[in-house]
Amino acid sequence: MISGIAMIILCALGVGLGALAILMWAISSGQYDDPEGDAMRILIDDPADTPPGPHR
Amino acid sequence: MGAIGAASPRDARTLSDLTRFVQPGADGSSRFEVLVKGAKCAGCISKIESGVKAVPGVTGARLNLSTGKLQVVWQGAPVAPLAILERVRDLGYEAQPFDAGETLNEGEREGRFLLRCLAVAGFGTVFVMGLTDGIWYGGVDLSPQLRQIFFWLAAAVAIPVTLYAGQPFFRSAARALARRTTNMDVTIGAALILALALSLYETIAGAEQTYFDAAAMLAFLLLIGRYLDYRLRDKAQGAARHLLAMQSQLARRIRTDGVVETVAARDIAPGDRLLLASGDRVPVTARLEEGATEADVSLVTGESLPVDVKAGAKLEAGTVIVGHGVTLLALARADQSLVADLARLLEAGRQRRSVYVRLADRAARLYVPAISILSIAVFAGWIAAGADFAHAMTYAIAVLIITCPCALGLAVPAVQIVATGRLFAEGMLVKSGDALERLADIDTAVFDKTGTLTRGSLVLQNRDAIDAGVLERAARLARASSHPLARALAGAAGLGPVAPGVREVPGSGLEYDDGGTLVRLGSAAWCGAQDAETGEGSALWFREGDGTPVHFELRDALRPDAAAMIAALRARGLRIEMLTGDREATAAAIAAEAGVDVWHARVGPAEKVARLETLRAQGRKVLMVGDGLNDAAAMALAHVSIAPGSAAEVSQLASDMVLRSDRLMAVAGAYDVARKARRLVMENFALATIYNVVAIPMAAIGLILPIIAAATMASSSLLVSLNSLRLNMGGGRS
CATH class of the missing domain: 3.40.50.1000 (HAD superfamily/HAD-like)
Structure with missing residues (x-):
């Protein structure tokens, strides 16, 4: 019983911290710097277009 | 758009001196930033980016639509920055080189930091709630030992999370205290730290209630308001930044060896000779060296009609040349010119403008002392009623937490x-x-x-009085000229043919020989008419051979x-x-x-x-x-x-x-x-106050359980946000 709860809590902590780490990476790589542009970019249908990435 | 439109890269004698806008990168690459005006859609992004990438040598181009900044990167082979500017202009957008100062990324950094705080607070809120809210509901029948383990776990997450995510409030509170004033953030900072301290104390004492979830949630909800406020400010500053960059005008300077080079307006020195084409804006106070032209001074003085400028005349910065292209002698530097004078006047005006206190700050001025007094009163009340120090302190802190201006922090920015x-x-x-x-x-x-x-701009006023045939014949002459009066007349007549062999006499008008008949368009004297002083507007006359002169009245229209x-x-x-x-x-x-x-x-x-x-x-x-x-x-x-x-x-x-x-x-x-926005802000303040009026007595008499604190905090914030959205619903849309 106790060990089950401990496991669940540790899993929750791990998943939460993992998601937080991914979000932190996304923020520092500039993916939240241009919300308006990103909303528009999905409409550009150029297959040769390079995917957005770190540009700084 | 100033003198910039005149610079042509196709002119082999034009040298560009924009290299100071280019920033060298670490790996031998070069970066050049351009502010682009007019880009709005996905089509603009791909058009500009692919267009600029097609400039030989350019390895990368990316347009940020939120800030309007186009970042161009190239490696190895040098690329002329002017070629990039010209390419963007050829695509139909206004472009200015962007002088990247150190203030450039400040807003961006602040935004990223607030987002990080928001993310951390969100994570902490959900995780701590998951741990402790089960206990509040009593759904899990926990032994006191296990409950205490849960509290310690919550403490281990909530304390670092709240201290990290609370930084924007702590910093602002520290700044306010250093100035010996208080603001909303002082109460917020105190509530966050006291909530953590109280909860830690309760955990050590083995009590049944802690406020770890309330602390994390408080930070999370307030950060939403803070982030919204940042987005608003950033957009505003972006607009201002854009305008500042637009002032970094370019001009064409004639070097002593006769070569024409493009320079930034601020690099112009007195004594420089400047080349201006029709449509260019004078970048610095300057004197017309030779010849004559017409200038539009409406931006400088408000005069709506173009004025004649003769050799030796002084032209203020901001004047637009509308006649022939001319050579000017610079008399002052850009920062000594009229525009700079006005910028200083403007700064002085800002300082004289009565200090405006924002609504949120006005609310805080009432709120902060009220809450402090209330908390102290609750503490004193419990001591007087015979409670021990620890209990009295607990209730006082509960009041502080429950009244923390969560909804108030959202009321204005939302x-x-x-x-x-x-x-x-x-x-x-x-x-x-x-x-x-x-x-x-x-x-x-x-x-x-x-x-x-x-x-x-000028519009033909007496159109009804003029025969359509006459108007068309006059427009054939007018279409040959770039003079504002002629252009206004041509505009009134619409598209059509141009008369052959039109001769333009500056200061007088236009003429051409129509099979032996001399046809003239211009001033009253030019057409041999009595200048009837019309009082308003500007007159243009038209005469065919010895016929009666026809009067066109042109005026700036409402x-x-x-x-x-x-x-x-x-x-x-x-x-x-x-x-x-x-x-x-x-x-x-x-x-x-x-x-x-x-x-x-x-x-x-x-x-x-x-x-x-x-x-x-x-x-x-x-x-x-x-x-x-x-x-x-x-x-x-x-x-x-x-x-x-x-x-x-x-x-x-x-x-x-x-x-x-x-x-x-x-x-x-x-x-x-x-x-309407002000009414909604006031409603939001009222909603937050009603919530406090109900919650404070409960907290003061020790009835507020952590679960109630969390629920009221979240629901009042939600209510305020929803109320703000009412601004978008019909009613009053003009």
Whole structure:
């Protein structure tokens, strides 16, 4: 019983911290710097277009 | 757009000196930033990026639509920055090199930091709630030992999370305390730290209640408000930054060896010879060396008709050459020129403008002392009632946590972000959040004439009196010239053929030989007519051979919705005035047409400022709408100001809001939205207060359980946010 709860809590902590780490990476790589542009970019249908990435 | 349009890369003798805008990268690459104006959609992004990437040597180009910045990167082979600017312009967008200062990324860094805090607080809130809320519900029958383990786990997550995510509040509170003042953040910071401290104390003591989840959630909800506020400010600063960059005009300088080079206006030294083409803006105060031309001084003085300029005349910065291209001798540096003078006047005006205290800060001034006194009173009350120190402290802290201005922190930014978003869609760019609050206060509206109430361009007035055939024959001559009067006439006649062999005599007019008949278009003297002083507007005459001269009356026309906008503002109880640098006759005609009864003509920049000072001394809160350089100082002094999008850069910079379309009606629309926004902010304050009135007595008598604190905090914030969204619902949409 106790060990089950401990496991669940540790899993929750791990998943939460993992998601937080991914979000932190996304923020520092500039993916939240241009919300308006990103909303528009999905409409550009150029297959040769390079995917957005770190540009700084 | 200034002298920039004239620089042509195809001119082999043109050298570019834009290298100082290029920043070297670490890996041998070079970076060049361009501010692009006019890009709005996905098509623009791909057009600009692929267009610039096609410039030989460029390895990367990326346009940030939120800031309007295009970042161009190249490696190895040098690329001429001018070629990139020209490419963007060829694609149909305005482009300016961007001088990347150190302030450039400050906003971006702050945004990223707030987002990080928000993410951390969100994670902490959910995780701690998961741990402790089960206990509040009592669904899990936990032994005291296990409960204490849960509390310790919650402490291990909530304490670092809250301390990290609370940084924006702690810093702001520390700044306020260092200045020996208080603000909302002082209460917020105290509540966050005390909630953690109290919970830690309770955990150690083995108590049944902690506030770890409340602390994390408090930080999370308040950070949402803070982030919204940042987004608003960033957008406003972006607009200002854009305007500043637009001032980094370019000019063409003739070197002593005869080579023409492109330089930034600020690099011009007195004594430099500058080449200006028709349509260019004079970058610094300068003298016309030789020849003659016509200049549009409407941005400088408000005069709506072009003036003749002869050799030796002094031209102020901001004057636009509309006649022949000329060579000018620079008399001053850019920072000593009129534009710079106005920028200084503007700064002075800002300082003289009465200090405006934002609504949120006014609320905080009442709120902070009230909460502090209340908490102390609760503590004293419990001590007096015989409770021990620890219990009295607990209840006092509970009051502080429950009253922490969660909903108050959201009340203003939530409304303002919705309001500015709506105004943006309606064609008004709001440069700061408090501009909206100030717009809601006004009782007087002062308008400039030229370029604000009027279009700022000439329109044929007596069209009905002129035979269509005559108009067409005159337009054949007019189409051959770039003179503003001729262009206005050509515009009135529409597209058509141009007469062959038209000769232009500067200062007089146009002529051509139509099979033996001399056909002339120009001044009264040129066409041998008696100059009937029409009083207003400008006259153009047309004569075929020995026929009777025909009179064309051209005048700056009122914008189509100007009268309706004035009427709408008057219906809302505002006093309307018009100030113009133009002549009495013109001013009177426009004022009558627009329905303005109070007006002053021949008013210079200093007199406009004086008039606004007078109005302010009478206790009036003035909205100033203007577009010229001559309005900028007055606009900086006004309670709130609006500039049309066609205005001079300095005026756009001085204004609190910029009209993005030709629709003046948006001014009345903005006033309505501002009033409605203020009403909603007040409603939000009321909602937050009602919630406190109910919650505080419960907290004070020790009835507030952590679960109730969490629920009320979340629900009041949600209520305030939803109430703010009502601004977007029908009703009052103009």
